[in-house]
Amino acid sequence: MKEIVIISGKGGTGKTSLVASFAILAKNAILADCDVDAADLHLILTPTIKETHEFWSGYEAFIRQGICEGCGTCMDLCRFNAIKETKTPKGNYTYHVDPISCEGCGVCVRFCPKSAIEFNEQLCGKWMISETRAGMMVHAKLGIAAENSGKLVATVRQEALRLAKETKCEMILIDGPPGIGCPVIAAVTGASEVVIITEPTLSGAHDLKRVLDLTKHFSIPAFVCVNKWDICPDMTEQIEKQATSSGATILGRICYDNTVTQAQKEVKAVVETNAPSANDIREIWNKLLHHHQIEKEKH
Amino acid sequence: MKIAVASGKGGTGKTTVAINLALSAQQPLQLLDCDVEEPNAHLFLKTTPIHQQIVTIPVPKIDETRCDGCGLCSQFCAFNALVSFGTTPVFEPEMCHGCGGCMRVCPKEAIREIEKRVGIIETSKSGNITLVQGRLDIGVALAPPLIHAVKKEARSDLIIMDAPPGTSCPVIATLREVDFVVLVTEPTPFSLNDLKLAIDVVREIGLSFGVVINRACENDNLVRPYCQTEKIQILAEIPDDRRIAESYAKGIPIIEALPEYKNLFVNLLHKISEAA
Ligand code: SF4
């Protein structure tokens, strides 16, 4: 079983367009959209939702006003400045929890001398199993201003893995989140390989380096492709060199192609259109498969 | 005034807008790079370093000679950062939020706190702009403590913040208590979808905001109509100009490479001050 995560470090480099094309080319992979706080893959693959599940995760404190005597212990103990104090006209204080700042650690709940604080599990979003023209897909929607995106990513991955085992599917394609923090770590740890798509800009090069440091840190094999390479061929070369020397394998280059937005508007993956970049993407995909073949033969 | 520049989707030109806004201000200001996972603002400004500051969070350190393996700390930890099997718990630093609860519940006083490094804040200067940049260490999962530390450096009258992409904790940590949010988007289906998500968040927190359309085109039948029906102010449109993309690639701010755009950003800053 291959679990392939496509990430970009920096967003907006064509990650989701690449995943959609890979999904079409793979024909029968299980798809997982782990970019849970800004999911876009469904805009191309138009899933028909088969199952929806609530995502409960983490807790939030709530102070019951009738029981609270206003000692302020909670405010002293909370390390996240989530307890807010209001002075009443009588001159004493009332306390309440700011739900957006509360991280749900439970310290105030445990140490409130009046046991006035409730600790409620939070509904942080939902996840779905769907059918698409490219195969089964697990995707999610994080609640508005909700926490625990990392755990939602882990849930989506877990479900994709379960589906793959049940259907004896050999490949999972994961659309990963941007950055290098908790959602990305949740998306890449333990995966078979990471495909990074970047672009030949100073920011692209800088962000790629950070992502490669991350994949190295977690010892995950990394592949790199450069999108819009022809905007700056020199920078492309430089990026490829840098990536190779940090141990990544170069998969190829995708040309600058302003018809990609048109494909998005037509609800098509790039490889389902005649876009000039479609061939580049096919070549990259074949190269990745070729790699899998070589690896298999080695074993 | 605190202005945050954000966007649901990455790569829409958030950093570009933040930098060029900062460069078009007539007064000293601080530019806070809160995109601590991938800080990019420094690539566009030739700044002189002033100082560096390591940011840490308190995490537990268990004294094995005192711990009798009761497991109360691990039962307490809401983030599963302490795993105990009737033994001294194993500590998973990536999971720890540094709440201090385990130390307080330990009946044997076996837990004390030590500082764990999560990243670094680098302060540097270029002309009117003081750049305060957070850089998360590789392998550290939680960005919010570092973002809070960056925001604590805010001192000047005018603050411009480059927010992280997305809509989850790091974005919320950045946006809390700002006066105005500029949401940067592009006329593509993906960007519009992510713009809507970002608007949900900004509304939930209760902040005033406006939209900047980057790579704007004449026949935009996505973002413009959406903003009109939703009665959202379009603050500026940056045209789809290949020269902008080229200067961005090399790390040159638009208004330095193409001075004809200076007015666009001066007006944008003006509009923001009026709207905020
Ligand atoms: S649960 Fe933790 S974060 Fe939330 S208010 Fe209580 S002490 Fe603060």
Ligand code: SF4
């Ligand atoms: S400090 Fe809080 S989050 Fe960290 S291990 Fe202790 S209880 Fe868990």
